[in-house]
Amino acid sequence: MQQENYPESYRLPRPSTVVLAIPADREQVVLVRSVAGHIAARLGMSVAELADLRLAVDEACGLFLLAPGFGTAGETVECRFEHDASSLTVLVSAAAPASLQPDVDDIGWLMLSALVDELTWKSEQGVARLTMVKHLSGQGG
């Protein structure tokens, strides 16, 4: 396996991690939804859970992309999917000023709260990170 030869920067933290970076453009969110769907399917999620996850990543990207002023400096939005036996973690992050915060009264955040099991927004050193954890119910996968 020539993976051994990859420079450190190309190496993913864990074999199960998938990282996708998209330009700050709503049209590109379709890629994130699609990847989320395939990952959910591979993890043996039910069709309803899969739909939830697709909706969740859509809303999560929306928190960044719909924020006023976001994307004008050529930012990218990174979506990182990591899973272990019991949960799937989706980390959505982008370079953003600390003033970029989700409106917890808004439909996007409220729906996210209902879609995933854990939801955290953290902003530090110029990077905003949204972490979503979905517990895996089924034992398939």
Place this chain on the structure above:
Amino acid sequence: MDGTVTARPETDPEESPDEGPDEQDADRQPAGPVSPHAERRAETMRVFHRMHKLPPGDPERERLRAEVIEDHMAYARRIAARYGGHGEVVEDFVQVAYLGLVKAVDNFDPGHGTGFLGYATPMIMGEIKRYFRDATWDVHVPRRMQELSSALRKVTEALTQELGRSPSVAELAEKVRATPEEVIEAMDAASAYTTASLDRPVRVDSAEGASLAEFVGDEDPRFEAVVNREVLKPLLARLGERDKRILMMRFFRGMTQSQIGEELHVSQMQVSRLLTRILEELRAGFD
């Protein structure tokens, strides 16, 4: 400024009924005006408090109940819209979203300390999800995909002839009145998560051996489930000579229905019907 916002479904950080600027809000929008949401939230809470001071059945209480439901119907519709869907399905989503809203209004306790939307949102979504599960989810989505796949097959053939080239996804999407994403999904659905290697060349002896996927892709989306040739063999043996020939021409020689029709001196429509019947027979044998 660093900031952390955490939320779990059961503990929504919403402002409490005794409104007033909460620190989180102030923290979040240091220089901005008061959130337009905040004023509406406060008004909703006032309506709920008034409602709950009245006995059930009181006409004024009923009026307030109707008012708060009406005020949030647009919000419920927005949630339903996020679930997508088409035609009647959207209308169904909206209806169950309203149902969830009414339940939320009737069960919400304004003294409990959470905001109304934090309470109503998961309830409305839960109602939509229940609707998926009970009525349509298992049936609708695959059926929608099946319908889309079969529509795509027809439209691809028609558009290819009309344009004299292979149509783009956008062109297909417009014709079948779906989004490009759905078109790709429907294409995906025909090949994803099956163990059979669809990319294995059919004719290993030929350099330009087309892969099975090319033949199967635009045909019946469920055909790939039976295309495992090892399993197919005994089933194929049971088919009549002509049926076997049609199947071979279509899937292993990649002929179009019209070409098969010419060879057999029947119309393309008849070939289409024959193929449908043959595939059904195969599937029946497969079950």
